[in-house]
Amino acid sequence: GINAEYGGTQINRSMARTVYILFCAILALCVTGLDNGLGIRPQMGYSSWNDCSSNVTEARIKYIADALIRTGLAKLGYEYVNVDEGWLKSRDSNGNLVPDYEKFPSGMKALGDYIHAKGLKYGLYTSRGTCQCSTSQYSGPGSHGYEKQDAELMASWGMDYLKEDSCCGSQDHETAFADYARMRDALNATGRSIFFSLCGWNSWYAPVGYSLGNSWRISGDGQNWGALTTAINTMSTLTPYSRPGGWNDPDLLIGTGVGSYGPDRQSWYQTDLQSRSQFSMWCLFPAPLLISADILAVSNYAMETWSNSEAIAIHQDSGRHPEFPFQAQRFVGGDLSEHSGTNVWARALSDGGFALVFLNNNPNPATITCDNSCVIQMKYSLQTRLSVRDVWTHQNIGIVSGRVVAENVPGNGGCAMYRLSVVTE
Numbered sequence: 065g066i067n068a069e070y071g072g073t074q075i076n077r078s079m080a081r082t083v084y085i086l087f088c089a090i091l092a093l094c095v096t097g098l099d100n101g102l103g104i105r106p107q108m109g110y111s112s113w114n115d116c117s118s119n120v121t122e123a124r125i126k127y128i129a130d131a132l133i134r135t136g137l138a139k140l141g142y143e144y145v146n147v148d149e150g151w152l153k154s155r156d157s158n159g160n161l162v163p164d165y166e167k168f169p170s171g172m173k174a175l176g177d178y179i180h181a182k183g184l185k186y187g188l189y190t191s192r193g194t195c196q197c198s199t200s201q202y203s204g205p206g207s208h209g210y211e212k213q214d215a216e217l218m219a220s221w222g223m224d225y226l227k228e229d230s231c232c233g234s235q236d237h238e239t240a241f242a243d244y245a246r247m248r249d250a251l252n253a254t255g256r257s258i259f260f261s262l263c264g265w266n267s268w269y270a271p272v273g274y275s276l277g278n279s280w281r282i283s284g285d286g287q288n289w290g291a292l293t294t295a296i297n298t299m300s301t302l303t304p305y306s307r308p309g310g311w312n313d314p315d316l317l318i319g320t321g322v323g324s325y326g327p328d329r330q331s332w333y334q335t336d337l338q339s340r341s342q343f344s345m346w347c348l349f350p351a352p353l354l355i356s357a358d359i360l361a362v363s364n365y366a367m368e369t370w371s372n373s374e375a376i377a378i379h380q381d382s383g384r385h386p387e388f389p390f391q392a393q394r395f396v397g398g399d400l401s402e403h404s405g406t407n408v409w410a411r412a413l414s415d416g417g418f419a420l421v422f423l424n425n426n427p428n429p430a431t432i433t434c435d436n437s438c439v440i441q442m443k444y445s446l447q448t449r450l451s452v453r454d455v456w457t458h459q460n461i462g463i464v465s466g467r468v469v470a471e472n473v474p475g476n477g478g479c480a481m482y483r484l485s486v487v488t489e
């Protein structure tokens with residue numbers, strides 16, 4: 065490449081131009097940001113995508129809404145019921161969205177009314193391009209050029225949440241930001257508070273995400289533990305960007321796939337053990353908690369995972385900013401592969417304590433240590449006495465100083481999750 069010299073420093077001109085363009089884009093977008101008062105904590109609820117792919121139906125969504133109430137998940141904060149790709153048939157002669165009435169015979173407003181009557185919130189899906197992402201059994205139009213019209217119509221149906229995908233749109237950064245900004249402004253103009261979830265599958269949304277939406281996808285679809293491991297690695301590079309009102313999104317909560325259906329799901333899902341590790345990490349980050357599974361068909365273990373009130377309390381904790389970032393940090397270990405590596409992740413809590421997750425992708429159980437360096441990164445002295453509570457066994461397991469050890473952490477995507485409190489006596 066061609067280098068320019070400034071102040072004795074070599075600067076790659078191409079890189080400098082990219083940084084300049086990104087700066088200008090951020091500046092322009094921040095002039096009119098998303099101002100809906102939502103996302104003070106990351107969203108919780110259900111999304112249909114990994115549960116039934118594009119074969120989502122009105123009956124399935126009503127079943128899930130009922131299940132959130134019946135299982136008690138709604139009382140724990142799982143409030144959004146989000147209809148992902150598959151509900152839309154076409155546009156009419158006036159350009160208005162036309163639902164697939166074979167799958168949604170009552171129409172989309174009636175479905176929203178049903179969800180609202182349960183005390184829940186109603187989410188819908190579109191894409192910023194000219195078409196939706198499509199499956200082997202489905203295709204539908206996108207919102208490009210119809211942002212205002214689509215936002216107004218979906219808001220009139222009672223939409224509380226919009227996920228906008230990135231298919232059939234330019235992946236040029238400036239174009240992508242402008243596309244999402246148009247929908248952001250269209251949602252603002254409806255006068256309805258609508259949570260805006262960007263689904264652009266790339267980490268380069270994170271630096272500008274807060275000006276565009278309430279959450280933004282940072283990596284590809286989290287279809288299995290390997291993909292979710294990649295998302296965890298990516299999250300380690302994006303710590304500064306998550307904060308109240310806007311959050312890095314490493315994708316949906318998935319289980320084993322029991323009870324789920326739909327096309328193109330050959331490599332989806334994970335073990336119950338990996339699902340618990342995913343949930344532990346997503347609570348720690350914190351990240352959106354959107355279950356994408358048949359809630360009434362999953363194992364008792366999976367239901368215990370998603371309903372752990374101690375883990376959810378960590379997810380909802382306000383943290384200790386500016387002393388520490390709002391998002392968890394990786395204090396021990398480097399990037400994981402699907403089948404190797406260990407990590408210790410930590411997040412400061414508002415009570416002066418910390419939450420830790422010890423993650424093991426090696427094939428065998430392992431002892432994982434938050435060592436002296438790890439403790440110092442939490443800004444404790446090596447003499448500070450810390451009470452340790454196991455979030456999954458719901459037991460206090462002792463008082464330690466200088467290091468925190470998790471023994472016999474299961475392999476192949478297993479974890480331990482601890483909450484630390486400073487002992488003052």
